[in-house]
Amino acid sequence: MDSSGKEKEAIQLMAEADKKVKSSGSFLGGMFGGNQKVEEACEMYARAANMFKMAKNWSAAGNAFCQAARLHMQLQNKHDSATSYIDAGNAFKKADPQGEAIKCLNAAIDIYTDMGRFTIAAKHHITIAEVYESELVDIEKAIAHYEQAADYYKGEESNSSANKCLLKVASYSAQLEQYPKAIEIYEQVGSNTMDNPLLKYSAKEYFFKASLCHFIVDELNAKLAVGKYEEMFPAFSDSRECKLLKFFLVALTMQKSRTVFIQVKEFDSISRLDQWLTTMLLRIKKTIQGDEGDLK
Incomplete structure (x- = not known):
């Protein structure tokens, strides 16, 4: 199947997932397997996202992963929600605007810090810092994210990783x-x-x-x-x-x-x-x- 075929199939899956989400919220839907329908919708959004990726429609892929992330959060599947936000961020990084990628990565960071997964949160702060330094050229914001990553690494006794972030901060601070x-x-x-x-x-x-x-x-x-x-x-x-x-x-x-x-x-x-x-x-x-x- 060519990329246009993949995109059409992805759009159809998105529509089916939307229907499942709506039906799960109805009175009868809530009585008869509402959560199961939400879980099925999550899978459909994720499949659609991957098809959009194959078609190189990165914005649509990012949006589909975001839909899956929100539903996972609704089901209290925090880890799956964070993973979907990371997937969304990675897709948006390949498209404009870069701001959407940062929003998704920040959403994942919020979940990871709530779960006490500070090392993973630090890793994604570095990713955001790299977007600011290479794509958006906002060094002040890059510094802020490297500093936050360093704080999280220090708290987890990952001093070597913390030092790498701090050295980035020092380098940019001197330039400024x-x-x-x-x-x-x-x-x-x-x-x-x-x-x-x-x-x-x-x-x-x-x-x-x-x-x-x-x-x-x-x-x-x-x-x-x-x-x-x-x-x-x-x-x-x-x-x-x-x-x-x-x-x-x-x-x-x-x-x-x-x-x-x-x-x-x-x-x-x-x-x-x-x-x-x-x-x-x-x-x-x-x-x-x-x-x-x-x-x-």
């Missing part, structure tokens, strides 16, 4: 020039990881990023911060990141940007600069010489 917030997170995650034998070498990256944020705000704070991180984590002192930071201190004192960029080039030749580091380094360059330009 919310440096104190970014610094606090990088220091927190750095402190947490430096005592972990498997993760301690990541600590130098987080202290490096915290230091860059300090440099953009205030030279004296940057100097004090670098010293504090060296004291907290002695391995940081011998790192290439720390040596680069100390060159920055010299350049800031002497107002010599050329010294910095020779060192940045050398650093980049070993560890390629990503977009975040490039942005922060350009801001430091502006601090040193008062204009922006190419780091290369």
Whole structure:
């Protein structure tokens, strides 16, 4: 059957499901298997949704899954309702408007938190954050959902997952020039990881990023911060990141940007600069010489 045939069959199933729902609400329907009719309607909506998916009619698929989710909730099938809302969200993500996807995912989150399933709720907050950062380009809202996910993960002692979310928050906060917030997170995650034998070498990256944020705000704070991180984590002192930071201190004192960029080039030749580091380094360059330009 081609896609148009699947779509027609899906529309017919939706109509049959609607009839079952209406009949279940009548007096006689309530007396004679009202709940069974609602359960059958749930199955029909789900089947229709999958047929719409095969026809690539994503909005119709999302709407059908939403109908199934509402009926599952009516039957107190919370898990099935949440699953249907997730299916609806995934369908709506492939169509416009993206807002419908977020509404469905939030509905699922509400159910999961009511059930005490905070790890699953956190996972779907991340999905919403990713929609905001990649599709809707609303970074403030993405940050809010990453923060909520981190809170849920922390409550479930999933500290590694919480840290991943917090690092996203720190990265975006720095981009939005919310440096104190970014610094606090990088220091927190750095402190947490430096005592972990498997993760301690990541600590130098987080202290490096915290230091860059300090440099953009205030030279004296940057100097004090670098010293504090060296004291907290002695391995940081011998790192290439720390040596680069100390060159920055010299350049800031002497107002010599050329010294910095020779060192940045050398650093980049070993560890390629990503977009975040490039942005922060350009801001430091502006601090040193008062204009922006190419780091290369």
